[in-house]
Amino acid sequence: MSIAVSGVTGALGALVARGLRLEGVNPRLVVRDPSRLADWTGADVAQAAYQDTEAMTRALDGVDTFFLVSGHEDPDRVSLHLSAVEAARRAGVRRIVYTSFMGAAPQATFTYARDHSRTEQAVRGAGIALTAMRDSLYADVAPWFVGKDGVIRAPAGQGRVAWVARRDVARLAVALLTGDGHEDQVYDVSGPHSIDLHETARALASVTGRPISYHPETLEEARTSRAGNPHWLVDGWIGSYLALATGEGAVTSHTIQHVTGVRPLSFEEFLDAEPDAWAHLV
Incomplete structure (x- = not known):
């Protein structure tokens, strides 16, 4: 079985590629700029950008399974x-x-979730078997939601989120890429339980030793506080929080433990295990 991995110069793609190597698989690394690859001696590298269909076709020649990391x-x-x-x-x-x-889904509150739905449909429409990893918000990015004043401002109401550690998502991806029985499957991928942003702020305050709180914004406040950014980006940011308010982001699943045999980290466990993720807050 030949496996290609995209996004290797990013955090998730790199974790997946290294995880495959630990399993004895030497994946083809599909990258836009090979000069950005470090410590990949002996790797099978192909240069291609998503938008360059011809180059990507050459890069995927002979590949059985393709790990497609969603673009920035x-x-x-x-x-x-x-x-x-x-x-x-x-x-x-x-x-x-x-x-x-x-x-x-086509009518998801979060605009990017609609984009992901279109991509899933395109894979099926191309006659390619799809294994969809529907990831919750990454625990790794939560510390970056804290403003300089120590406040998380978001129109998420009292909504909850099952933060998932990127390292756990990568473990799952390796298992799905190398295991059997995952064709034409859709997996919800989350941490073990959901918490609201008040609880998220308290967990961050506990590890950093500084006051951190959550302020539930109104929609008007959310747009005002993000003014000056491109409208499509603001719609995406706000949509991610509104999806928590509606309950769309509160789903918890047992996918990671069921497939890999190891329970994913809770948000608090992630913060203890990954101090570099929140070091900028101290």
Whole structure:
């Protein structure tokens, strides 16, 4: 079985590629800029960007399974994904394991969840078997929601989120890429339990030793506090919080433990295990 991994210069892709190597699999690393790869001696590297369908088709030649990491936030992200999917179809890729988002659906509150739904549909439409990892919000990014004044401001109401550690998502991805029985499956991927943003703030305050709190914004306050940024980006940021307010982000699943045999970290356990994630707050 030949496996290709995209996004290797990013945090998740790198974790997945290293995890595969530990399992004795030498994946093909599909990257836009090979010069950004470090410590990958002997790696099978192919250069291609999502939007370059011809280069991506060459990069995926002979690949059976493609780990497609969703692209960075971009107003044109869906078209980038669709180009990569078309390249996979042309190359004869049999299965795509895709990093989707919790609650992906055409009418999802979170605009990016709608984008993920379109990508999932495109994979199926291309005749490629899909393994969709619908990830909850990453615990790794939660500390960055804290403002300089120690306040998390968000229109999330009393909504809850099952923060999931990126390292646990990577462990799951390795298992899905190398294991059997995951074709045409959709997996909700979360931490072990959901907490609200008040609890999130208290956990961050506990490890950092500084006052951190949560202020539930109104929609008007949310737009005012993010003024000056591109409207599509503001809509995405706000949408992610509104999805918590509606309950779309509160889903908890046993996927990680069921597939890998190891329980994922809770948010508090993640903070204890990954001090570098919140060191900038101290």
